[in-house]
Amino acid sequence: MARLRRSRIYLPGNRPRMIQKGPLLGADAVILDLEDSVSPEQKDAARFLVTNAIKSLNFGETEVMVRINPLSTCGLEDLAAVLPAGPDAIVVPKSENREGVQTVEKAILQSNLSKRVAILPLIESAKGILNAYEIAGASTLVEAITFGGEDFTQDIGATRTREGREIFLGRSMLVIAAKAAGVQALDTVFSDFNDEEGLRNDTLAIKQMGFDGRAAIHPSQIEIIHDIYTPTDAEIRHAVNVIRASEIARGKGSGVAVVNGKMIDKPIIERAEKIIRIAERLDLPIPEPEE
């Protein structure tokens, strides 16, 4: 099963105190950022700091991602510095085509690490969206493609709104491309971190669209995101019953199971299995099936 990536929190790569808080925030992943949150004259300092942090700090279960600078600027220097430290994933900003991903793949493979380093292309332009499927399939190291809403909005000349109508199609296309390529689709941040209700509604909407998680810009957003992306007791109970019913039906040789008066077919069983896997991963209580 793919890694759980309900939430990933951006941490500025040149601020030790923020980086050190990374393992304590409860996010599924931290993104140690070398790009937007680091001023041009501090890029070298951030590179050393992030590299040392990955080597020395214990991030525990938290996935450690590094957002490098675009390959067109100093992204390759970033890669050369941080790869030997062995991050879990590289977030590649401004991804627009297959070649960019393959450049990163090559750098990873040449670094001869004993661990797998995933590639998470960040797609944040019109061109990137149109090439999303090609990007998602460009390397076996790509485990998810991620959406960058702010830059995308600017690129297409739209205005960012609370409702997000301007990014709806971009988001949809990214989800479809990701799922067609068999990778996760991860969504952008919700910028107004004082607007908890807005974040909640927006996250509900993107979960319904098929996104597997989203980024956070403030730690307070993580709990709300997890709230929505964590199966509820009712969902888990239903999933247990679905799986039980399908097993009984299979045992009887009849292909049709029914739970709560509804027919259970393959997609429903698969969704139930996914919920149980997440529940197990998160050590949530899993009840016995009801008779």
Place this chain on the structure above:
Amino acid sequence: MAAPRTVRILREAKAGLDERGDVLVCLSPAAENSGIQIAIESTLKSLFGDQIRASVLGVIEGYGLKDLKLTVRDQGALDYAIRARVQTAIERALKEGE
């Protein structure tokens, strides 16, 4: 980190931010054979002064540097951050104006 070699610091360089959890490192040249002079300023000096010095020295020796002055203004930085800042200062001093 560069392999040990004898190199000289010829210009000043700084690294780090003036904030809690960080350390401000100032590196400057010193006369030949004057050795490595380290000054540490920290509210935690009585508890961590020795460790801060050891970390700083470790990085300097890794670069094979001999003569230099280094001041460290620490605000409770963890070891990894201290080493990163010293590394940054050295790289900047070696790189600038090359």
Place this chain on the structure above:
Amino acid sequence: MPDTNGVVNAAGRKVPLEIDGRRYRPYAGAFAEPPKEDKRRVGPRLGTILHPGDECMVPTLREAIERIELKDGMTVSFHHHFREGDKVLNMVMAEIAAMGFRNMTIAPSSLYSVHEPLIDHIKNGVVTCIEGGSARGKVGRAVSRGLMDRPMVIRSHGGRVRAIERGDLHIDAAFIGAPCADTIGNCNGVKGPSACGPLSYALADAIYSEKTVAVTDYMEETPVIPISISQEFVGTIVRVDNIGDPSKIVSNTLRLTRDTVNLNIAKNAVRVIEASEVFRNGIRFQTGAGGISLAVTKFLGERMKKRGIVGSFGMGGTTESMVKLLEEGIIHKILTVQAFDQYAIQSLLKDVNHIEIGAGFYANPHNRGTAVNLLDVVILGATEIDIHFNVNVNTHSDGILQYPTGGHSDTAAGAKLTVITTPLIRGRIPVVVDDVVVVSTPGESVDVLVTDYGISVNPRRQDLIEQLKAARVPLKTIEELRNLAYSITGRPKKPEFTDKIVALIEYRDGTLIDVLREVTPGR
């Protein structure tokens, strides 16, 4: 010469049995030393009486000091309800110094940074001994660096009242900063420009001291209502321009932390409470006013509301967030010994279910009834906690005296569930350590430690471990937390001390739980 011989007490600390003319029994366990039945409470000598027409009021502080016949070597006491905004202690001590008194003992319920002028009084021989909560700021640093020949005595709130009642701490004159007073000596703390809330810490001083002086800057018609300290005990009243700096007495609003890590600690503390057997109707708790504590109060209230639990009372230092629980009907009552914000003061003034209690009512272990024994839960902090769950709240990790014990050891002993909340690391300093610098509260009265890196239960509490496991609360051993802390910070160098004892840490029952020594010069 301080006696450096001694015995190892039940907290594993070596303590002297006799020092500075005091005889001590070593700490033997939280409830191992009952009061002696042949002892009586002390009381002031009779003789200070008022005839019809007599005046209690005097025009100046000097006349007040003359009227009470203060002498060299006497003990004068103060309360700390004005916190950093206190002007009374400095004002009185300046006058005492100006009048040429020497060799005085001061017995403040606590000291703050604002009391820095004390250092000069000590250097000049005006003050030679401090019996008080603790010393913050420069005074604490000076004491730790051996400023005084005689050791300071550090007591908890309950321990201080016990010591006063038993005569261990004999007060010759109590100077009570009174935000609101009348002409015959009734006082309260809820009115006037220097309002601080209750006068809980001053109550025992008023009752048991030989002479009591109320120092006020605001008077109302006799008798003032409410009466926190009664005219029966106050013999002299003096009105001065200003007894406190309101902006430093209480906060207008204490803001809830936005720090996700601290909020997570608070949430986990509430998770522990909720999973334990004390989370039921009638729950009684104390939470406090620190950043994490405020969040605990809020989250606990939310969980109680959601689960339909109604609490009996909240206690201790009171804040707006606690008062909100009262107003929403989530708890029935509040017992207050100290108010941390304006909202709490206003509530104390108008809400009959919010009452002021004296420090003895609150925490004196040798009472017939002490409120801390009623607590189900208390949430407390720590500057250090060791692998035996001993807590240090008195010094920094470098051995410098800093904070008072307050009600820490009192509530920890009394409550069914004592929860310490703290980040695992502060700055670079590990909070969970092999050995604390001094033991303020013994590990036997601490049940759970909640940090940002995990939760640990005292192995004495197997019942609690079972309850938390059943609720899927992930637990670590305290050794695991210590190892984690050291792996992140490195092991700090231990502070070095000379042989000179600079402070005695008394346990609440009057036994000696630990001593603090002078920090080695140059360190």
